[in-house]
Amino acid sequence: MISLQHIHRDFQVGDQVVHALDEVNLEISAGEYVSIMGPSGSGKSTLLNLIGLLDRPSDGHYLLNSEDVTTLSDKEQAETRNRQIGFVFQAFHLVPRLTAAENVELPLMLAGMPPEERKPRVTQTLESLGLTDRAHHKPDQLSGGQRQRVAIARATVTEPKVLLADEPTGNLDHKSGDDVINVLESLNNKGITLLVVTHDHELGERAQRQLKMRDGCIVSNQLNTTGHASL
Amino acid sequence: MHPYNRDVSLFAWRALRGYPTRTILMLIAMAIGVAAVVMLTSLGEGARRYVTNEFASLGTNLIIVFPGRSETAGVNPSTMMGETPRDLTLDDALALTRNYNVQRIAPINVGAADVSWQNKKREIAIIGTNHEMLAIRHWQVAQGKFLPETDLDRATSVCVIGSKIRQELFGPQRALGKWLRIGDRRFRVIGIMGSEGRSIGVDVEDTIMIPVASAQQLFNTPSLFRILVEAKSRDAIEPVKQFVIDTLQKRHQGEKDVTVVTQDAVLATFDRILGALTYAVGGIAAISLFVAGIMIMNVMLIAVSQRTAEIGLLKALGAAQRQIVILILVEALLLSALGATAGLIVGQLGSMLIRHAFPLFPAYAPAWAIATAILVALLTGLLFSLLPARRAAKLDPVTALSGR
Numbered sequence: 001m002i003s004l005q006h007i008h009r010d011f012q013v014g015d016q017v018v019h020a021l022d023e024v025n026l027e028i029s030a031g032e033y034v035s036i037m038g039p040s041g042s043g044k045s046t047l048l049n050l051i052g053l054l055d056r057p058s059d060g061h062y063l064l065n066s067e068d069v070t071t072l073s074d075k076e077q078a079e080t081r082n083r084q085i086g087f088v089f090q091a092f093h094l095v096p097r098l099t100a101a102e103n104v105e106l107p108l109m110l111a112g113m114p115p116e117e118r119k120p121r122v123t124q125t126l127e128s129l130g131l132t133d134r135a136h137h138k139p140d141q142l143s144g145g146q147r148q149r150v151a152i153a154r155a156t157v158t159e160p161k162v163l164l165a166d167e168p169t170g171n172l173d174h175k176s177g178d179d180v181i182n183v184l185e186s187l188n189n190k191g192i193t194l195l196v197v198t199h200d201h202e203l204g205e206r207a208q209r210q211l212k213m214r215d216g217c218i219v220s221n222q223l224n225t226t227g228h229a230s231l
Numbered sequence: 232m233h234p235y236n237r238d239v240s241l242f243a244w245r246a247l248r249g250y251p252t253r254t255i256l257m258l259i260a261m262a263i264g265v266a267a268v269v270m271l272t273s274l275g276e277g278a279r280r281y282v283t284n285e286f287a288s289l290g291t292n293l294i295i296v297f298p299g300r301s302e303t304a305g306v307n308p309s310t311m312m313g314e315t316p317r318d319l320t321l322d323d324a325l326a327l328t329r330n331y332n333v334q335r336i337a338p339i340n341v342g343a344a345d346v347s348w349q350n351k352k353r354e355i356a357i358i359g360t361n362h363e364m365l366a367i368r369h370w371q372v373a374q375g376k377f378l379p380e381t382d383l384d385r386a387t388s389v390c391v392i393g394s395k396i397r398q399e400l401f402g403p404q405r406a407l408g409k410w411l412r413i414g415d416r417r418f419r420v421i422g423i424m425g426s427e428g429r430s431i432g433v434d435v436e437d438t439i440m441i442p443v444a445s446a447q448q449l450f451n452t453p454s455l456f457r458i459l460v461e462a463k464s465r466d467a468i469e470p471v472k473q474f475v476i477d478t479l480q481k482r483h484q485g486e487k488d489v490t491v492v493t494q495d496a497v498l499a500t501f502d503r504i505l506g507a508l509t510y511a512v513g514g515i516a517a518i519s520l521f522v523a524g525i526m527i528m529n530v531m532l533i534a535v536s537q538r539t540a541e542i543g544l545l546k547a548l549g550a551a552q553r554q555i556v557i558l559i560l561v562e563a564l565l566l567s568a569l570g571a572t573a574g575l576i577v578g579q580l581g582s583m584l585i586r587h588a589f590p591l592f593p594a595y596a597p598a599w600a601i602a603t604a605i606l607v608a609l610l611t612g613l614l615f616s617l618l619p620a621r622r623a624a625k626l627d628p629v630t631a632l633s634g635r
């Protein structure tokens with residue numbers, strides 16, 4: 001469902017050109033669980049942002065469900081992000097003045113869904129992530145793990161096809177990091193396509209497919225047939 | 232993908248509540264602008280209404296004659312030759328009574344003279360006139376009588392004094408029948424004016440009235456300051472005005488050397504001048520709205536840079552550029568609307584306070600000023616947040632989210 005063909009992404013820094021992505025070719029099928037690892041600055045985030053339509057390639061083609069999305073207008077890209085893609089960030093990025101439930105409601109609100117349809121979906125999503133009793137708490141009243149679960153709820157409330165997580169456990173201790181990964185994996189078990197960028201080898205190795213990047217290139221693309229390894 | 236209006240407003244409202252200091256400062260700026268417009272125009276409008284009311288109290292169906300051509304009447308040979316205009320005389324005044332449409336006339340002579348009684352002495356404004364003045368100006372006599380009904384050219388030595396002068400010169404003593412010294416002559420006090428008689432140019436409480444012929448002797452001049460002519464009815468004003476002009480021209484060897492104005496015309500002029508003044512102060516006050524607009528722009532720019540991550544997030548969640556623009560604009564609009572409402576309330580309270588402090592001064596902000604102030608407030612709020620909104624919409628979400 002994701003197809004990257006000859007993707008380049010260059011950044012102009014001063015009079016120097018940084019090749020953040022350099023001839024990336026990648027096919028990901030629906031329902032896959034992919035981890036992306038590599039040293040800092042190797043282009044992992046850039047790749048994920050490109051797949052999430054937050055960024056456009058300098059060159060190459062990106063097909064999402066066989067549709068070339070690189071040429072879409074801003075409005076069409078925004079719609080695609082809203083319907084098909086969920087983001088989970090290292091820094092959570094919850095809106096501090098909104099409650100957990102209101103944060104989760106945001107993408108539905110932006111999609112123009114009527115309030116009476118939104119409420120049950122928000123409630124249900126929060127419940128599936130064990131956050132029912134935290135629904136009316138503000139982010140600063142939540143632990144890191146809870147915040148990231150709220151962020152996951154927000155990313156999945158629109159029932160996207162793809163979930164993109166950039167170092168989702170980077171700001172969490174080991175225990176809540178495990179919690180978050182378990183949540184992500186169970187979502188993958190229910191059919192969502194999951195891409196996780198991580199520095200943690202243990203976590204990376206739990207994915208069915210492991211990508212290793214260096215200097216803007218995918219240097220290894222390894223299938224792990226055993227599926228989720230137990231810790 | 233169109234969020235509900237209610238959702239957008241609610242989101243903007245939460246954003247405003249989320250940054251109370253910023254919001255309150257902006258509200259104050261906007262409120263000051265609107266309140267300034269409301270209060271200043273209410274002052275202007277109050278002045279206009281005050282003057283109009285005062286003119287109405289000047290008398291009804293009045294025609295005012297004064298010597299010299301008015302500037303607006305253009306240049307005529309006599310002014311070109313440097314001739315001074317002929318004086319208005321008592322005979323002129325007398326001639327003006329000879330028309331069926333003329334109800335009454337009052338010649339007026341003014342000056343100031345030292346007035347003394349026993350050892351108290353003061354300089355006081357003196358009005359020379361006749362008995363008709365009382366009826367023309369709707370004045371009231373508190374004690375005694377007004378000037379006697381005599382021939383205009385009889386200089387009797389009587390005077391009618393204002394209540395304030397009575398108080399100052401006589402204190403608790405009886406004033407009626409006493410002889411005052413005015414200049415080098417002596418006048419018997421025959422009446423004391425009521426204190427309610429206050430109108431433009433004349434503070435009845437603080438003047439002394441004597442027969443016009445006595446005033447001419449006192450000030451040693453044959454000329455009059457004004458002649459007031461009261462027409463029998465409103466419809467008679469124009470014919471009387473024409474009669475006055477014709478009569479005086481005939482009497483002055485064909486020279487049109489007097490100015491004749493009707494009270495209506497004077498009123499209209501003042502109305503126009505003070506109306507323009509109200510527009511002017513309203514316009515000046517509106518500048519503060521403009522300043523508030525610039526402040527809104529700055530604050531919204533700061534808000535956008537403070538909330539880059541949030542805007543990046545909204546984009547990641549599927550907000551198109553247009554939606555971001557709308558969110559920011561609605562926030563600014565809400566801010567301006569709240570500020571304008573607060574300003575309106577403050578301004579109206581202010582004008583109410585002015586009316587309370589000066590009951591004679593009808594300080595009501597005109598409806599057009601209120602409508603314009605609110606409209607300008609909303610428009611500047613909207614216009615000045617376009618730039619911040621566009622900047623927010625153009626934000627690169629990747630940079631915004633990475634906090635780079």
Ligand SMILES: Nc1ncnc2c1ncn2[C@@H]1O[C@H](COP(=O)(O)OP(=O)(O)OP(=O)(O)O)[C@@H](O)[C@H]1O
Pocket residue numbers: 011012013018019020038039040041042043044045046047630
């Ligand atoms: N907006 C930008 N402007 C200039 N250079 C950029 C920009 N974004 C990324 N880069 C450069 O592109 C390269 C890849 O960056 P990227 O953020 O994808 O790395 P990463 O693999 O996610 O690293 P990390 O593990 O530290 O998050 C880096 O050299 C980075 O400096």
Ligand SMILES: [Mg+2]
Pocket residue numbers: 044045046166
């Ligand atoms: Mg990164």
